[in-house]
Amino acid sequence: ELSDIEMEMRRRQADVVILVITMFSDVHKLRETYIKELAEAARRAHPDAHIMAADCYVCGMNYFPYDPGKLRRQVPQIDSVLIGEADHRLIAALGRISRGRPPSGVGKIPPIAxxxxxxxxxxxxxxxxxxxxxxxxxxxxxxxxxxxxxxxxxxxxxxxxxxxxxxxxxxxxxxxxxxxxxxxxxxxxxxxxxxxxxxxxxxxxxxxxxxxxxxxxxxxxxxxxxxxxxxxxxxxxxxxxxxxxxxxxxxxxxxKLTVSAESGDPRVLAGIVDKRLDLKSVIQVAKDCRAAGLPSQVHYIIGMPGEDKKQMNRTLEFAQMLYEMHGAWPLLQHAIPFRGTALYRECEKKGWFAEHPEKLQGWALEQGPVIETPGFTTRDVSRMKGLFRHILDALDTVCVLDLGLSCNNACRHCEVPDLLGRGHDGARALLARLRERRRGGARDLLILGGEPALEPGLLMRLAEAGRAAGYVRRVLATNARAFVYKALARRAVRAGINQVGTSLHSLRPEVHDAVTNVPGSFVQTVAGIRNLQQEGLSDIDVTIRVTAQTLPTIAATVGFVKDLGLRCVHLRFPVPLGKVAADPALIVPFAAARPAVIAALDLFPDLDISVQGMPFCLLPARFRDQLAPLPV
CATH class of the missing domain: 3.30.750.210 (Transcription Regulator spoIIAA)
Structure with missing residues (x-):
């Protein structure tokens, strides 16, 4: 807290207080930083000290240019400003202060040779x-x-x-x-x-x-x-x-190894981005990484002024090709016009800001494009990014480790009872597959198969190995009952599990327990979810099966999930396999389920709700983006 920092400053004697300016303290947006408040606290703590703002810029991060004179007018407690690589000149500035000749105004620092x-x-x-x-x-x-x-x-x-x-x-x-x-x-x-x-x-x-x-x-x-x-x-x-x-x-x-292509179109690369790079070198690096068994990833940017939609599509095609052929994972972003760059100046001069970046909070520039030209709109760029994300999701980017264990629930709607309890090929084989798939370009790890938490030692080994191998998402499919034990929840999160997929079929314990055929399973699942949250795991998806048993409480159950602090819900219709095939009364007609599903979507527009297995034509057009296929 600022009060703690001020108290700490008061404990110390100081002739000089230096406020270091970085990309995290953008002086154009003082309301988003603590520059002014820190300078005021420094002046209260040390009324006679010389307060200096210094860039101490060493590259490697974004640099936002600013008017140092304006900064001093906005924050009058600041006596002087050093611009540039100030770290190697601070000693000289301190020497002047010690000799009674403190620097005043603004000094621009030449780079150290x-x-x-x-x-x-x-x-x-x-x-x-x-x-x-x-x-x-x-x-x-x-x-x-x-x-x-x-x-x-x-x-x-x-x-x-x-x-x-x-x-x-x-x-x-x-x-x-x-x-x-x-x-x-x-x-x-x-x-x-x-x-x-x-x-x-x-x-x-x-x-x-x-x-x-x-x-x-x-x-x-x-x-x-x-x-x-x-x-x-x-x-x-x-x-x-x-x-x-x-x-x-x-x-x-x-x-891993990361390189930047920026564009998959040579003309854009040379004439618009000014990268001075031959794309053949990017392809060669991806090939060499695969040969060496080192995962690779490549940066791309779309939405540069002068680019059109065809050229953006070439970039996406190039990125997909490089992944499919050589496992180079694409890192795609939209063009961000940072102040001081040629990109920013061009957009400002030609009026190509759909929304001026200085009016947005810093994080908002990362969320969505702000550049519109005669060649594309912000919606075009967002849509192309979204469609490309769908393509990547459809590719084989997930390493699935099916442990084939038994399950401590006996759900009425289980579609794969014949797959439970068949066992696995052993820890060594599972670990070898995990590493082999990562070298091949897989990004996400999914551990499933009965209830994986019934074999906690193996689960922790796989989670730790997945994290060490560089899997971005390490997902556990679980009914969460085992995590009623806080120590096990702690072990799982510390081992590397960073996403959980679980099921909660009703907010009414008696309904949920009737679905799982295990008395007390509702209490254990909810306690397991809460224990995982207390260990810092926030990415928890909840699946609610839409059956004759659960339909009356669907909307209320979604609300209960929201009250748990979760945001991602899957409403999943069963298919006539396994136990469902033998108990057709569970299957609720789509027409009968439609009002309850629409009610849940209407009541909770702020949640990420997908509807799995419902025909496209049965939902209003406003919800059709939320339809999803059944998991394979």
């Missing part, structure tokens, strides 16, 4: 055990992008800047040249930090880590030889990667 002159990052000033503990909690909650196994991570820079000038990239704002630490410097720094802080994986935040191929190769050889796991979180330049580089990256313990 020799990065080896910089000291190592002062992680020793932090409580690193607390740092890694907090980061591990964030990983367990899936807040760390693309990493799902708690490790002792440490972020570093091996280089700064970029020599390219893609139109959408904020790197162009400050115009900093590319500079890299020497391999000798990096070896010493990595060894020292790894030993002191017991680092298990380094995150290199460079904009373009492999621009200097010789330097990069020396670094990867060192990391591979010493078994130091790492990742370049902003990806690699595809045309500067060789098969040998990829093998070294994998040898070091990396779990």
């Amino acid at each position: 020799d990065l080896d002159e910089l000291p190592y990052p002062a992680y020793d000033l932090l409580d690193m055990d607390n740092y890694h503990s907090a980061l591990a909690d964030a990983v367990r909650l899936d807040l760390v992008h693309e990493y799902h196994k708690p490790e002792r991570f440490l972020a570093l820079m091996t280089s700064r800047g970029c020599k390219y000038s893609c139109r959408f990239c904020t790197q162009q704002v400050l115009g900093m040249p590319w500079r890299g630490h020497s391999v000798r410097y990096l070896k010493k720094m990595v060894r020292r930090l790894r030993k002191r802080f017991k680092v298990e994986r380094f995150f290199f935040l460079d904009n373009n880590i492999n621009l200097d191929a010789e330097r990069f190769r020396g670094l990867t050889r060192f990391l591979a030889a010493e078994g130091i796991a790492w990742d370049a979180v902003n990806g690699f330049r595809a045309d500067r990667l060789t098969p040998g580089d990829i093998r070294l990256i994998k040898k070091a313990g990396n779990t």
Whole structure:
């Protein structure tokens, strides 16, 4: 809390207070940041101190240019502002203050020429055990992008800047040249930090880590030889990667490799994005990654001014082809016009903002497109992204591990009773399949088969292996009864389960228990859901079977699910297989079910409700997007 920070400042003597400006403190949107409030707190705590705002920009993240004079007028407590790579000039500024000649106004900092002159990052000033503990909690909650196994991570820079000038990239704002630490410097720094802080994986935040191929190769050889796991979180330049580089990256313990294509249309790439990249190099990297057994992923952007719908479609076709042939997972986003970029200036000059980005909260730019040109609308771009998502969902991107266990429910509507209790091929075979499918491009892991929680040791091993292999979603299909035991819920979440699919057939315990044929199952399932939520698992889907037993309480049950704090509900019609075939009275006619289904959709428009197995023609047009096929 701000009051805690102010209290901590009052405990300390200070001649200078420095407010570090980053991409997370966009000064154009002071109401979304704490810059003003922190400056006011600093002035109250230290009335005579010099308060400086400093960029301390080291690249690797977006940079939002701003008017420092305007910032000082809006936040009069700030005495001076340093723009650019201020980290290496702060000591000089502090020296001036100590000599009674404090800087005033605005200073623009030229980039440092020799990065080896910089000291190592002062992680020793932090409580690193607390740092890694907090980061591990964030990983367990899936807040760390693309990493799902708690490790002792440490972020570093091996280089700064970029020599390219893609139109959408904020790197162009400050115009900093590319500079890299020497391999000798990096070896010493990595060894020292790894030993002191017991680092298990380094995150290199460079904009373009492999621009200097010789330097990069020396670094990867060192990391591979010493078994130091790492990742370049902003990806690699595809045309500067060789098969040998990829093998070294994998040898070091990396779990994936990311490159950027931006477009699958060469004309867009050259004339609109200004990427200066041959798509053949992206294809070759995907091939080489598959040969090395290293999962790959490729960034794409659609909705750039000058692009038309045909060219966007070529990008989507290229992305699908690269996944189907070489397992390169597509990371698709719409063009985002960040202030200071050529993309932003062009859209502002030509009036192509459907909604001006400065009027939106920062997160809203990530949610949907704001650019409209004569070639496309925002709706076109959103629709193409959505349709592409459907295509990916239809591809074989899920590794399904069917444990073939028995079930501790005996549901009347069970369609696969003959598949229960047949067993599995053993942990070794399941783990081998898990890893093989990940190397082949699978992104999601689904563990099912009877009730997987009846064999908790195997379940935890599979969840941990799935997280270590880099599966994004690690889904458990369960009736959740076993998680009435809080310790088991804790183990499952900590092992890596980050999504659960369960069933709740009525808000009335006697109805649910009659469906499962197990007295007390309702109480256990609800308690299991709550225990999983208490462990930080929020992504829980609930299936409600639409049968003659459950139909009278369908809408109320959806409301009960909402009251549990859940948002995703599947209303699923049974098919005449298994027990249902022997008990046709369970099947409710579609026409009879229609009013209850529509009532649930009308009452809870804020929930993500899908209707599975109902004919398209029976729902009003406004709900047809919510129809879904039955799970296979």
